[in-house]
Amino acid sequence: MDIPRNWRLREQRYRLQGTRCTACGECHFPPRHVCPRCKGRALEPYRFAGRGTVYSYTVIYQAPEGFEQYVPYVVALVDLEEGVRVTAQLTDVDPEEVTIGMPVEMVLRKLGEEGERGLILYGYKFRPRIEGSAGGGP
Amino acid sequence: MSVMKPVREVGIVGYGAYIPRYRLAAEEISRLWRGGQDAGALPVKEKSVPGPDEDTVTMAVEAAQNALRRANVPPEAIRAVWVGSESHPYAVKPTGTLVAQALGIAPATLAADLEFACKAGSEAVQAAVALVGSGMADYALAVGMDTAQGRPGDALEYTAAAGGAAYVIGPADEAVAVLEGSYSYVTDTPDFFRRAHQHYPEHANRFTGEPAYFHHIVNAARGLMEALGLTPEDFAGAVFHQPNVKFPRKVARELGFSPDQIRAGLLVGEVGNTYAGSSLLGFSALLDEARPGDRLLLVSFGSGAGSDAMSFVVTERIEAARDRAPRTRAYVARRAPVDYATYARWRRKFTV
Numbered sequence A: 001m002d003i004p005r006n007w008r009l010r011e012q013r014y015r016l017q018g019t020r021c022t023a024c025g026e027c028h029f030p031p032r033h034v035c036p037r038c039k040g041r042a043l044e045p046y047r048f049a050g051r052g053t054v055y056s057y058t059v060i061y062q063a064p065e066g067f068e069q070y071v072p073y074v075v076a077l078v079d080l081e082e083g084v085r086v087t088a089q090l091t092d093v094d095p096e097e098v099t100i101g102m103p104v105e106m107v108l109r110k111l112g113e114e115g116e117r118g119l120i121l122y123g124y125k126f127r128p129r130i131e132g133s134a135g136g137g138p
Numbered sequence B: 001m002s003v004m005k006p007v008r009e010v011g012i013v014g015y016g017a018y019i020p021r022y023r024l025a026a027e028e029i030s031r032l033w034r035g036g037q038d039a040g041a042l043p044v045k046e047k048s049v050p051g052p053d054e055d056t057v058t059m060a061v062e063a064a065q066n067a068l069r070r071a072n073v074p075p076e077a078i079r080a081v082w083v084g085s086e087s088h089p090y091a092v093k094p095t096g097t098l099v100a101q102a103l104g105i106a107p108a109t110l111a112a113d114l115e116f117a118c119k120a121g122s123e124a125v126q127a128a129v130a131l132v133g134s135g136m137a138d139y140a141l142a143v144g145m146d147t148a149q150g151r152p153g154d155a156l157e158y159t160a161a162a163g164g165a166a167y168v169i170g171p172a173d174e175a176v177a178v179l180e181g182s183y184s185y186v187t188d189t190p191d192f193f194r195r196a197h198q199h200y201p202e203h204a205n206r207f208t209g210e211p212a213y214f215h216h217i218v219n220a221a222r223g224l225m226e227a228l229g230l231t232p233e234d235f236a237g238a239v240f241h242q243p244n245v246k247f248p249r250k251v252a253r254e255l256g257f258s259p260d261q262i263r264a265g266l267l268v269g270e271v272g273n274t275y276a277g278s279s280l281l282g283f284s285a286l287l288d289e290a291r292p293g294d295r296l297l298l299v300s301f302g303s304g305a306g307s308d309a310m311s312f313v314v315t316e317r318i319e320a321a322r323d324r325a326p327r328t329r330a331y332v333a334r335r336a337p338v339d340y341a342t343y344a345r346w347r348r349k350f351t352v
């Protein structure tokens, strides 16, 4: 991925920032330009609280280039409290510990590195909720 | 010398810790490199190890998020993000801007990285105190965080750990702990260093004790207590930089503090030496257990060398703030052991 594209995605990646329709209140992630529900175009940035549950998941053993470091890892569909489903890596969890419906919270982690000399990419992942946490990422 | 204190009263309005989930037992390192021969004299029980997707940026973001929740101020109100570490992910590109962006503090803020071995975190706190104390800003964020590395088989490998804490410094009337004053003490002492482009630091073995750790901590702590007219009995708790279990216990005794006064903040046996995070992390555990009216002492130490000593008095606001984020001991208790092979793979100690 190129530097401008990564840079443009930073609010979305670092903060789980999507959009909310000012007409019907629906939240979207990734962000939209047109509300898929009411076709409204008056959308505002919306930061998701970062709390959700695991809807489904799969364990990755054969990772694409740049992700070899994390194998084996879990990719999950996470249902956010706001009613949006996102795909994300789970972290701080062994694959055999993951269950459907498990409460998770967003954290900022390294997504990968563009080689030894390139950018370090950061973005949201989800982990099991920890004791005393208000839940959700930054 | 007199105490250092800003013209405007300031304090800690929010604090937060972070420790990674993984632990490597000192016995496991001993088994691999020493055939278990030093098993009776290990400097810690185990140390924290960052996951493969963690670094100083991600750990600083979580600790700072916890500090912001306890401070209960909007991120845009923070006017400086200063991160002290000796493991910034980039050689050139600040950790501070990434942390500021991820937390919603950017763009109307200062941001910079500080370096002073293990003292970089308390140096960031001092800078935040000065900024808020001068009236230039109402809130500033100071972080001490590290993912420390020791050369495989070296004595430092037993203790070099990952973790730290973040502090939101703000006006005294909003503080959970008000700053009474500080006293800093530095000299040119070559006890520990790392040249550019080297992966691992060099250290001068026994030289790291008396002329470095003990000399600077004792002088900073005594300087502060003298200037404030205080004695060890005036403090409910104290934290001294924690490179191993032995040093902070010994320096506490030398200064006249009891084992009970340092108990709550002494985490090194279970998490290792978190370098720039060490004293700030211990202090967060002390705040977790503090009561209104308690006076608390924080003394950092960084090789090269120097110490910052600070005295705080806890306010009744601690009670409400405490439960807005995970306690430091909750992060200590969240642990998953890893073996040396996993640790070596994650920390890239193999060259392939």
Ligand SMILES: [Zn+2]
Residues within 6 Å of the ligand: A021, A022, A023, A024, A025, A026, A035, A036, A037, A038, A039, A040
């Ligand atoms: Zn709509």
